[in-house]
Amino acid sequence: MSDGTNGESDAGDAATGDGDASDVNTLIMEATYRALCEHGYAELSVSHIAAEFEKSKSLLYYHYDSKDDLLAGFLRFAGDHFLAMLEEAEHEADSPVDRVRALVDIYLGTELDEEMAEAQRSMIDLRAQAVAQPRFREEFTRTDRHLRERLATALADGVEAGVIDDAVEPESTATWLLSALTGAMLQRHTAEFDVVTPVRAALHGYIDTFAVGDDAGDTTGEDAGNN
Incomplete structure:
Protein backbone atom coordinates (compact mmCIF):
# COMPACT_ATOMS: atom_id res chain seq x y z
CA MET A 1 0.00 0.00 0.00
CA SER A 2 1.82 3.07 -1.20
CA ASP A 3 0.61 6.58 -1.92
CA GLY A 4 3.74 7.98 -3.55
CA THR A 5 7.28 7.44 -4.76
CA ASN A 6 8.84 8.67 -1.53
CA GLY A 7 6.74 6.26 0.46
CA GLU A 8 7.85 3.38 -1.77
CA SER A 9 11.46 4.36 -1.13
CA ASP A 10 10.89 4.48 2.63
CA ALA A 11 9.22 1.07 2.56
CA GLY A 12 12.05 -0.32 0.44
CA ASP A 13 14.62 0.97 2.91
CA ALA A 14 12.81 -0.73 5.76
CA ALA A 15 12.44 -3.96 3.80
CA THR A 16 16.06 -4.15 2.64
CA GLY A 17 17.63 -3.19 5.91
CA ASP A 18 18.95 0.20 4.75
CA GLY A 19 16.97 1.65 7.66
CA ASP A 20 16.84 0.19 11.15
CA ALA A 21 13.42 -1.48 11.40
CA SER A 22 13.48 -1.32 15.19
CA ASP A 23 14.16 2.42 15.15
CA VAL A 24 11.43 2.98 12.57
CA ASN A 25 8.94 1.06 14.68
CA THR A 26 9.87 3.10 17.75
CA LEU A 27 9.24 6.31 15.78
CA ILE A 28 5.86 4.93 14.67
CA MET A 29 4.91 4.02 18.23
CA GLU A 30 5.95 7.43 19.54
CA ALA A 31 3.90 9.13 16.81
CA THR A 32 0.94 6.90 17.66
CA TYR A 33 1.22 7.81 21.33
CA ARG A 34 1.33 11.56 20.64
CA ALA A 35 -1.65 11.36 18.31
CA LEU A 36 -3.62 9.22 20.75
CA CYS A 37 -2.98 11.66 23.59
CA GLU A 38 -4.09 14.60 21.48
CA HIS A 39 -7.17 13.10 19.80
CA GLY A 40 -8.28 10.11 21.91
CA TYR A 41 -9.32 6.80 20.38
CA ALA A 42 -12.70 7.91 19.03
CA GLU A 43 -11.30 10.79 16.95
CA LEU A 44 -7.95 9.24 16.09
CA SER A 45 -7.11 8.47 12.45
CA VAL A 46 -4.06 7.20 10.61
CA SER A 47 -3.72 10.71 9.18
CA HIS A 48 -3.39 12.08 12.71
CA ILE A 49 -0.63 9.55 13.40
CA ALA A 50 1.05 10.37 10.09
CA ALA A 51 1.06 14.06 11.05
CA GLU A 52 3.13 13.16 14.10
CA PHE A 53 5.43 10.84 12.14
CA GLU A 54 8.59 12.24 10.59
CA LYS A 55 8.52 9.84 7.66
CA SER A 56 5.86 9.13 5.01
CA LYS A 57 2.33 7.90 5.64
CA SER A 58 2.93 5.00 3.29
CA LEU A 59 5.63 3.71 5.64
CA LEU A 60 2.97 3.43 8.34
CA TYR A 61 0.92 1.25 6.01
CA TYR A 62 4.01 -0.77 5.12
CA HIS A 63 4.23 -1.87 8.76
CA TYR A 64 0.56 -1.71 9.83
CA ASP A 65 -2.71 -2.25 7.96
CA SER A 66 -5.07 0.08 9.84
CA LYS A 67 -5.55 2.35 12.84
CA ASP A 68 -6.48 -0.57 15.06
CA ASP A 69 -3.49 -2.56 13.83
CA LEU A 70 -1.27 0.39 14.77
CA LEU A 71 -2.89 0.65 18.18
CA ALA A 72 -2.53 -3.08 18.85
CA GLY A 73 1.15 -2.67 18.05
Missing part, protein backbone atom coordinates in the same frame (compact mmCIF):
# COMPACT_ATOMS: atom_id res chain seq x y z
CA PHE A 74 1.30 0.32 20.35
CA LEU A 75 -0.24 -1.68 23.19
CA ARG A 76 2.44 -4.35 22.80
CA PHE A 77 5.16 -1.67 22.68
CA ALA A 78 3.79 0.13 25.77
CA GLY A 79 3.27 -3.15 27.63
CA ASP A 80 6.85 -4.23 26.98
CA HIS A 81 8.10 -0.83 28.16
CA PHE A 82 6.13 -1.11 31.40
CA LEU A 83 7.33 -4.67 32.02
CA ALA A 84 10.93 -3.55 31.49
CA MET A 85 10.44 -0.71 33.99
CA LEU A 86 9.04 -3.21 36.50
CA GLU A 87 11.94 -5.60 35.91
CA GLU A 88 14.40 -2.80 36.69
CA ALA A 89 12.55 -2.03 39.93
CA GLU A 90 12.57 -5.73 40.86
CA HIS A 91 16.34 -5.91 40.36
CA GLU A 92 16.74 -3.03 42.81
CA ALA A 93 14.51 -4.66 45.44
CA ASP A 94 16.22 -6.34 48.37
CA SER A 95 13.66 -9.09 48.94
CA PRO A 96 10.57 -10.75 47.44
CA VAL A 97 8.39 -8.59 49.69
CA ASP A 98 10.06 -5.45 48.34
CA ARG A 99 9.35 -6.69 44.81
CA VAL A 100 5.63 -6.76 45.64
CA ARG A 101 5.85 -3.31 47.23
CA ALA A 102 7.63 -2.00 44.14
CA LEU A 103 4.73 -2.93 41.89
CA VAL A 104 2.29 -1.14 44.20
CA ASP A 105 4.49 1.97 44.13
CA ILE A 106 4.88 1.92 40.34
CA TYR A 107 1.14 1.62 39.79
CA LEU A 108 0.10 4.06 42.48
CA GLY A 109 2.79 6.69 42.86
CA THR A 110 1.58 9.49 45.13
CA GLU A 111 2.49 12.08 42.50
CA LEU A 112 2.28 11.83 38.72
CA ASP A 113 3.95 14.16 36.27
CA GLU A 114 1.79 15.12 33.32
CA GLU A 115 3.58 12.74 30.94
CA MET A 116 2.87 9.71 33.13
CA ALA A 117 -0.72 10.82 33.77
CA GLU A 118 -1.23 11.20 30.02
CA ALA A 119 0.19 7.71 29.41
CA GLN A 120 -2.15 6.19 31.99
CA ARG A 121 -5.18 7.98 30.54
CA SER A 122 -4.28 6.66 27.08
CA MET A 123 -4.12 3.11 28.42
CA ILE A 124 -7.51 3.51 30.10
CA ASP A 125 -8.97 4.79 26.83
CA LEU A 126 -7.68 1.74 24.96
CA ARG A 127 -8.66 -0.71 27.70
CA ALA A 128 -12.25 0.49 27.36
CA GLN A 129 -12.07 -0.32 23.63
CA ALA A 130 -10.88 -3.86 24.44
CA VAL A 131 -14.50 -4.76 25.22
CA ALA A 132 -15.19 -4.73 21.47
CA GLN A 133 -11.67 -5.09 20.04
CA PRO A 134 -10.30 -8.64 20.41
CA ARG A 135 -6.77 -7.62 19.43
CA PHE A 136 -6.67 -4.96 22.14
CA ARG A 137 -8.03 -7.49 24.62
CA GLU A 138 -5.31 -9.93 23.58
CA GLU A 139 -2.59 -7.36 24.31
CA PHE A 140 -4.03 -6.35 27.68
CA THR A 141 -4.38 -10.04 28.56
CA ARG A 142 -0.73 -10.64 27.65
CA THR A 143 0.54 -7.75 29.76
CA ASP A 144 -1.76 -8.54 32.69
CA ARG A 145 -0.67 -12.18 32.58
CA HIS A 146 3.00 -11.16 32.79
CA LEU A 147 2.26 -8.79 35.68
CA ARG A 148 0.28 -11.44 37.55
CA GLU A 149 3.06 -13.97 36.99
CA ARG A 150 5.66 -11.54 38.33
CA LEU A 151 3.59 -10.93 41.45
CA ALA A 152 2.93 -14.65 41.93
CA THR A 153 6.63 -15.45 41.48
CA ALA A 154 7.65 -12.82 44.04
CA LEU A 155 5.09 -14.17 46.51
CA ALA A 156 6.16 -17.78 45.93
CA ASP A 157 9.84 -16.81 46.32
CA GLY A 158 8.94 -15.07 49.58
CA VAL A 159 7.14 -18.13 50.92
CA GLU A 160 10.09 -20.34 49.99
CA ALA A 161 12.56 -17.91 51.63
CA GLY A 162 10.45 -17.71 54.78
CA VAL A 163 9.80 -13.94 54.48
CA ILE A 164 6.14 -14.37 53.47
CA ASP A 165 3.61 -16.33 55.50
CA ASP A 166 3.15 -19.79 53.98
CA ALA A 167 -0.64 -19.38 54.31
CA VAL A 168 -0.45 -16.99 51.32
CA GLU A 169 -1.51 -18.62 48.04
CA PRO A 170 0.62 -16.88 45.39
CA GLU A 171 -1.66 -17.21 42.33
CA SER A 172 -4.90 -16.01 43.90
CA THR A 173 -3.16 -13.28 45.92
CA ALA A 174 -1.42 -12.01 42.78
CA THR A 175 -4.74 -11.88 40.92
CA TRP A 176 -6.36 -9.94 43.77
CA LEU A 177 -3.49 -7.46 44.05
CA LEU A 178 -3.38 -6.77 40.30
CA SER A 179 -7.15 -6.27 40.17
CA ALA A 180 -6.99 -3.79 43.07
CA LEU A 181 -4.15 -1.87 41.42
CA THR A 182 -5.86 -1.75 38.03
CA GLY A 183 -9.12 -0.59 39.57
CA ALA A 184 -7.40 2.14 41.57
CA MET A 185 -5.59 3.40 38.48
CA LEU A 186 -8.89 3.54 36.60
CA GLN A 187 -10.61 5.50 39.38
CA ARG A 188 -7.63 7.82 39.71
CA HIS A 189 -8.40 9.21 36.26
CA THR A 190 -12.18 8.87 36.14
CA ALA A 191 -13.40 9.94 39.60
CA GLU A 192 -13.18 13.25 41.47
CA PHE A 193 -11.80 11.94 44.74
CA ASP A 194 -8.49 10.68 46.08
CA VAL A 195 -8.43 6.93 45.57
CA VAL A 196 -4.64 6.57 45.54
CA THR A 197 -3.87 7.49 49.16
CA PRO A 198 -6.26 5.05 50.90
CA VAL A 199 -5.79 2.18 48.42
CA ARG A 200 -2.02 2.49 48.47
CA ALA A 201 -1.99 2.56 52.28
CA ALA A 202 -4.36 -0.42 52.44
CA LEU A 203 -2.23 -2.47 50.04
CA HIS A 204 0.97 -1.71 51.95
CA GLY A 205 -0.89 -2.64 55.13
CA TYR A 206 -2.04 -5.89 53.54
CA ILE A 207 1.54 -6.70 52.54
CA ASP A 208 2.56 -6.09 56.16
CA THR A 209 0.10 -8.76 57.30
CA PHE A 210 1.85 -11.53 55.39
CA ALA A 211 5.45 -10.29 55.57
CA VAL A 212 7.57 -12.18 58.08
CA GLY A 213 10.69 -11.16 59.98
CA ASP A 214 12.70 -8.14 58.88
CA ASP A 215 10.32 -7.51 55.96
CA ALA A 216 7.29 -7.08 58.22
CA GLY A 217 6.26 -3.45 58.52
CA ASP A 218 8.92 -2.29 56.04
CA THR A 219 7.07 0.49 54.24
CA THR A 220 10.09 2.30 52.85
CA GLY A 221 8.65 1.80 49.37
CA GLU A 222 5.73 4.08 50.18
CA ASP A 223 7.80 7.13 49.32
CA ALA A 224 8.98 5.76 45.97
CA GLY A 225 6.20 7.48 44.09
CA ASN A 226 7.56 10.86 45.20
CA ASN A 227 10.94 10.31 43.57
Whole structure:
Protein backbone atom coordinates (compact mmCIF):
# COMPACT_ATOMS: atom_id res chain seq x y z
CA MET A 1 0.00 0.00 0.00
CA SER A 2 1.82 3.07 -1.20
CA ASP A 3 0.61 6.58 -1.92
CA GLY A 4 3.74 7.98 -3.55
CA THR A 5 7.28 7.44 -4.76
CA ASN A 6 8.84 8.67 -1.53
CA GLY A 7 6.74 6.26 0.46
CA GLU A 8 7.85 3.38 -1.77
CA SER A 9 11.46 4.36 -1.13
CA ASP A 10 10.89 4.48 2.63
CA ALA A 11 9.22 1.07 2.56
CA GLY A 12 12.05 -0.32 0.44
CA ASP A 13 14.62 0.97 2.91
CA ALA A 14 12.81 -0.73 5.76
CA ALA A 15 12.44 -3.96 3.80
CA THR A 16 16.06 -4.15 2.64
CA GLY A 17 17.63 -3.19 5.91
CA ASP A 18 18.95 0.20 4.75
CA GLY A 19 16.97 1.65 7.66
CA ASP A 20 16.84 0.19 11.15
CA ALA A 21 13.42 -1.48 11.40
CA SER A 22 13.48 -1.32 15.19
CA ASP A 23 14.16 2.42 15.15
CA VAL A 24 11.43 2.98 12.57
CA ASN A 25 8.94 1.06 14.68
CA THR A 26 9.87 3.10 17.75
CA LEU A 27 9.24 6.31 15.78
CA ILE A 28 5.86 4.93 14.67
CA MET A 29 4.91 4.02 18.23
CA GLU A 30 5.95 7.43 19.54
CA ALA A 31 3.90 9.13 16.81
CA THR A 32 0.94 6.90 17.66
CA TYR A 33 1.22 7.81 21.33
CA ARG A 34 1.33 11.56 20.64
CA ALA A 35 -1.65 11.36 18.31
CA LEU A 36 -3.62 9.22 20.75
CA CYS A 37 -2.98 11.66 23.59
CA GLU A 38 -4.09 14.60 21.48
CA HIS A 39 -7.17 13.10 19.80
CA GLY A 40 -8.28 10.11 21.91
CA TYR A 41 -9.32 6.80 20.38
CA ALA A 42 -12.70 7.91 19.03
CA GLU A 43 -11.30 10.79 16.95
CA LEU A 44 -7.95 9.24 16.09
CA SER A 45 -7.11 8.47 12.45
CA VAL A 46 -4.06 7.20 10.61
CA SER A 47 -3.72 10.71 9.18
CA HIS A 48 -3.39 12.08 12.71
CA ILE A 49 -0.63 9.55 13.40
CA ALA A 50 1.05 10.37 10.09
CA ALA A 51 1.06 14.06 11.05
CA GLU A 52 3.13 13.16 14.10
CA PHE A 53 5.43 10.84 12.14
CA GLU A 54 8.59 12.24 10.59
CA LYS A 55 8.52 9.84 7.66
CA SER A 56 5.86 9.13 5.01
CA LYS A 57 2.33 7.90 5.64
CA SER A 58 2.93 5.00 3.29
CA LEU A 59 5.63 3.71 5.64
CA LEU A 60 2.97 3.43 8.34
CA TYR A 61 0.92 1.25 6.01
CA TYR A 62 4.01 -0.77 5.12
CA HIS A 63 4.23 -1.87 8.76
CA TYR A 64 0.56 -1.71 9.83
CA ASP A 65 -2.71 -2.25 7.96
CA SER A 66 -5.07 0.08 9.84
CA LYS A 67 -5.55 2.35 12.84
CA ASP A 68 -6.48 -0.57 15.06
CA ASP A 69 -3.49 -2.56 13.83
CA LEU A 70 -1.27 0.39 14.77
CA LEU A 71 -2.89 0.65 18.18
CA ALA A 72 -2.53 -3.08 18.85
CA GLY A 73 1.15 -2.67 18.05
CA PHE A 74 1.30 0.32 20.35
CA LEU A 75 -0.24 -1.68 23.19
CA ARG A 76 2.44 -4.35 22.80
CA PHE A 77 5.16 -1.67 22.68
CA ALA A 78 3.79 0.13 25.77
CA GLY A 79 3.27 -3.15 27.63
CA ASP A 80 6.85 -4.23 26.98
CA HIS A 81 8.10 -0.83 28.16
CA PHE A 82 6.13 -1.11 31.40
CA LEU A 83 7.33 -4.67 32.02
CA ALA A 84 10.93 -3.55 31.49
CA MET A 85 10.44 -0.71 33.99
CA LEU A 86 9.04 -3.21 36.50
CA GLU A 87 11.94 -5.60 35.91
CA GLU A 88 14.40 -2.80 36.69
CA ALA A 89 12.55 -2.03 39.93
CA GLU A 90 12.57 -5.73 40.86
CA HIS A 91 16.34 -5.91 40.36
CA GLU A 92 16.74 -3.03 42.81
CA ALA A 93 14.51 -4.66 45.44
CA ASP A 94 16.22 -6.34 48.37
CA SER A 95 13.66 -9.09 48.94
CA PRO A 96 10.57 -10.75 47.44
CA VAL A 97 8.39 -8.59 49.69
CA ASP A 98 10.06 -5.45 48.34
CA ARG A 99 9.35 -6.69 44.81
CA VAL A 100 5.63 -6.76 45.64
CA ARG A 101 5.85 -3.31 47.23
CA ALA A 102 7.63 -2.00 44.14
CA LEU A 103 4.73 -2.93 41.89
CA VAL A 104 2.29 -1.14 44.20
CA ASP A 105 4.49 1.97 44.13
CA ILE A 106 4.88 1.92 40.34
CA TYR A 107 1.14 1.62 39.79
CA LEU A 108 0.10 4.06 42.48
CA GLY A 109 2.79 6.69 42.86
CA THR A 110 1.58 9.49 45.13
CA GLU A 111 2.49 12.08 42.50
CA LEU A 112 2.28 11.83 38.72
CA ASP A 113 3.95 14.16 36.27
CA GLU A 114 1.79 15.12 33.32
CA GLU A 115 3.58 12.74 30.94
CA MET A 116 2.87 9.71 33.13
CA ALA A 117 -0.72 10.82 33.77
CA GLU A 118 -1.23 11.20 30.02
CA ALA A 119 0.19 7.71 29.41
CA GLN A 120 -2.15 6.19 31.99
CA ARG A 121 -5.18 7.98 30.54
CA SER A 122 -4.28 6.66 27.08
CA MET A 123 -4.12 3.11 28.42
CA ILE A 124 -7.51 3.51 30.10
CA ASP A 125 -8.97 4.79 26.83
CA LEU A 126 -7.68 1.74 24.96
CA ARG A 127 -8.66 -0.71 27.70
CA ALA A 128 -12.25 0.49 27.36
CA GLN A 129 -12.07 -0.32 23.63
CA ALA A 130 -10.88 -3.86 24.44
CA VAL A 131 -14.50 -4.76 25.22
CA ALA A 132 -15.19 -4.73 21.47
CA GLN A 133 -11.67 -5.09 20.04
CA PRO A 134 -10.30 -8.64 20.41
CA ARG A 135 -6.77 -7.62 19.43
CA PHE A 136 -6.67 -4.96 22.14
CA ARG A 137 -8.03 -7.49 24.62
CA GLU A 138 -5.31 -9.93 23.58
CA GLU A 139 -2.59 -7.36 24.31
CA PHE A 140 -4.03 -6.35 27.68
CA THR A 141 -4.38 -10.04 28.56
CA ARG A 142 -0.73 -10.64 27.65
CA THR A 143 0.54 -7.75 29.76
CA ASP A 144 -1.76 -8.54 32.69
CA ARG A 145 -0.67 -12.18 32.58
CA HIS A 146 3.00 -11.16 32.79
CA LEU A 147 2.26 -8.79 35.68
CA ARG A 148 0.28 -11.44 37.55
CA GLU A 149 3.06 -13.97 36.99
CA ARG A 150 5.66 -11.54 38.33
CA LEU A 151 3.59 -10.93 41.45
CA ALA A 152 2.93 -14.65 41.93
CA THR A 153 6.63 -15.45 41.48
CA ALA A 154 7.65 -12.82 44.04
CA LEU A 155 5.09 -14.17 46.51
CA ALA A 156 6.16 -17.78 45.93
CA ASP A 157 9.84 -16.81 46.32
CA GLY A 158 8.94 -15.07 49.58
CA VAL A 159 7.14 -18.13 50.92
CA GLU A 160 10.09 -20.34 49.99
CA ALA A 161 12.56 -17.91 51.63
CA GLY A 162 10.45 -17.71 54.78
CA VAL A 163 9.80 -13.94 54.48
CA ILE A 164 6.14 -14.37 53.47
CA ASP A 165 3.61 -16.33 55.50
CA ASP A 166 3.15 -19.79 53.98
CA ALA A 167 -0.64 -19.38 54.31
CA VAL A 168 -0.45 -16.99 51.32
CA GLU A 169 -1.51 -18.62 48.04
CA PRO A 170 0.62 -16.88 45.39
CA GLU A 171 -1.66 -17.21 42.33
CA SER A 172 -4.90 -16.01 43.90
CA THR A 173 -3.16 -13.28 45.92
CA ALA A 174 -1.42 -12.01 42.78
CA THR A 175 -4.74 -11.88 40.92
CA TRP A 176 -6.36 -9.94 43.77
CA LEU A 177 -3.49 -7.46 44.05
CA LEU A 178 -3.38 -6.77 40.30
CA SER A 179 -7.15 -6.27 40.17
CA ALA A 180 -6.99 -3.79 43.07
CA LEU A 181 -4.15 -1.87 41.42
CA THR A 182 -5.86 -1.75 38.03
CA GLY A 183 -9.12 -0.59 39.57
CA ALA A 184 -7.40 2.14 41.57
CA MET A 185 -5.59 3.40 38.48
CA LEU A 186 -8.89 3.54 36.60
CA GLN A 187 -10.61 5.50 39.38
CA ARG A 188 -7.63 7.82 39.71
CA HIS A 189 -8.40 9.21 36.26
CA THR A 190 -12.18 8.87 36.14
CA ALA A 191 -13.40 9.94 39.60
CA GLU A 192 -13.18 13.25 41.47
CA PHE A 193 -11.80 11.94 44.74
CA ASP A 194 -8.49 10.68 46.08
CA VAL A 195 -8.43 6.93 45.57
CA VAL A 196 -4.64 6.57 45.54
CA THR A 197 -3.87 7.49 49.16
CA PRO A 198 -6.26 5.05 50.90
CA VAL A 199 -5.79 2.18 48.42
CA ARG A 200 -2.02 2.49 48.47
CA ALA A 201 -1.99 2.56 52.28
CA ALA A 202 -4.36 -0.42 52.44
CA LEU A 203 -2.23 -2.47 50.04
CA HIS A 204 0.97 -1.71 51.95
CA GLY A 205 -0.89 -2.64 55.13
CA TYR A 206 -2.04 -5.89 53.54
CA ILE A 207 1.54 -6.70 52.54
CA ASP A 208 2.56 -6.09 56.16
CA THR A 209 0.10 -8.76 57.30
CA PHE A 210 1.85 -11.53 55.39
CA ALA A 211 5.45 -10.29 55.57
CA VAL A 212 7.57 -12.18 58.08
CA GLY A 213 10.69 -11.16 59.98
CA ASP A 214 12.70 -8.14 58.88
CA ASP A 215 10.32 -7.51 55.96
CA ALA A 216 7.29 -7.08 58.22
CA GLY A 217 6.26 -3.45 58.52
CA ASP A 218 8.92 -2.29 56.04
CA THR A 219 7.07 0.49 54.24
CA THR A 220 10.09 2.30 52.85
CA GLY A 221 8.65 1.80 49.37
CA GLU A 222 5.73 4.08 50.18
CA ASP A 223 7.80 7.13 49.32
CA ALA A 224 8.98 5.76 45.97
CA GLY A 225 6.20 7.48 44.09
CA ASN A 226 7.56 10.86 45.20
CA ASN A 227 10.94 10.31 43.57
